[in-house]
Amino acid sequence: MEKDLWMDFQNLDLGSDQTPKILSSEAKKKGEDNHRFSSVVKALNPHHQNPAGIKLLMPNRINEDETVQFFFRHEHQLLTVLEHGPWNYRDWMVITDRWTRRHQPDYLKTITLWVQIHNIPDESREEGAIREIGDVLGHIEEVFIQQPTREQQGEVWIRVIMDAYGRLIFTRYIYFDEHEEPILIRFTYEKLRRFCTHCGSLQHDVDICDYNPLKIQPGPYDQEEEEVQAPNAEPNMEENQQAHHSLTNKNIMYLVAIQWVASIQTLTYRWSILEMSYSQALLATTAIFFHSVILHQSSISL
Numbered sequence: 001m002e003k004d005l006w007m008d009f010q011n012l013d014l015g016s017d018q019t020p021k022i023l024s025s026e027a028k029k030k031g032e033d034n035h036r037f038s039s040v041v042k043a044l045n046p047h048h049q050n051p052a053g054i055k056l057l058m059p060n061r062i063n064e065d066e067t068v069q070f071f072f073r074h075e076h077q078l079l080t081v082l083e084h085g086p087w088n089y090r091d092w093m094v095i096t097d098r099w100t101r102r103h104q105p106d107y108l109k110t111i112t113l114w115v116q117i118h119n120i121p122d123e124s125r126e127e128g129a130i131r132e133i134g135d136v137l138g139h140i141e142e143v144f145i146q147q148p149t150r151e152q153q154g155e156v157w158i159r160v161i162m163d164a165y166g167r168l169i170f171t172r173y174i175y176f177d178e179h180e181e182p183i184l185i186r187f188t189y190e191k192l193r194r195f196c197t198h199c200g201s202l203q204h205d206v207d208i209c210d211y212n213p214l215k216i217q218p219g220p221y222d223q224e225e226e227e228v229q230a231p232n233a234e235p236n237m238e239e240n241q242q243a244h245h246s247l248t249n250k251n252i253m254y255l256v257a258i259q260w261v262a263s264i265q266t267l268t269y270r271w272s273i274l275e276m277s278y279s280q281a282l283l284a285t286t287a288i289f290f291h292s293v294i295l296h297q298s299s300i301s302l
């Protein structure tokens with residue numbers, strides 16, 4: 001009992017009023033040297049990936065922020081690991097970064113992937129057009145274009161640094177010629193493993209997804225933004241209700257149009273990726289569309 005009491009006394013702040021001691025540059029350099037060739041790995045889906053499991057892969061340590069740090073003897077070993085990414089653990093992607101980048105604003109926030117772009121018309125298979133198309137995914141590091149030959153088809157690849165907390169997209173309509181119909185471009189990601197098939201997130205399974213395309217979702221860096229105030233904050237309740245109804249009536253057609261576009265994208269996805277027959281995909285998409293509209297209308301009428 002007495003022993004515990006004296007142990008507790010050691011939590012007193014005696015000494016905190018003295019001048020802070022500055023660590024010598026030699027000591028700091030020694031610490032930097034020990035970490036210089038290390039990479040830091042962060043799990044994207046904590047439901048399926050625990051740091052202790054990642055730690056078992058090779059000698060390393062778990063940091064206070066639940067990241068796992070891997071140490072290498074030589075820089076080329078570290079570079080090889082980074083170059084051969086992206087990596088996954090238990091079939092979900094992880095973020096890998098250099099420890100020396102820890103003060104950069106995008107540290108442990110991005111994932112770099114090789115992406116193949118399909119359906120590019122022959123005459124547009126050139127770097128300028130590819131970079132503009134690839135911009136919809138993130139920051140392009142590299143472009144590889146294989147022009148078609150007699151032996152092989154043309155291929156277009158880009159290496160893209162993407163927001164690891166954003167949502168993947170797999171298609172995008174592009175107007176290559178404004179006088180013609182847009183062309184549906186398709187993206188496939190090399191080494192990509194599991195993701196949410198409803199919203200494209202790398203952070204959760206589809207069965208716990210709460211993404212609603214009718215609701216404006218906050219971006220990864222918008223989380224501290226203030227909520228948008230409803231129009232007409234006057235104290236007159238009747239006027240407020242009228243304004244609310246006219247606002248929702250104006251917006252409903254717009255929201256229905258957005259939902260229709262989302263449904264068409266779902267249709268295209270189910271049809272081509274899940275190998276459903278076209279009629280099955282059309283039936284499923286139409287059911288989802290009308291269900292969403294009915295839900296939306298009933299929420300407005302409340």
Ligand SMILES: [Zn+2]
Pocket residue numbers: 196197198199200201204205206209210211
């Ligand atoms: Zn989702």
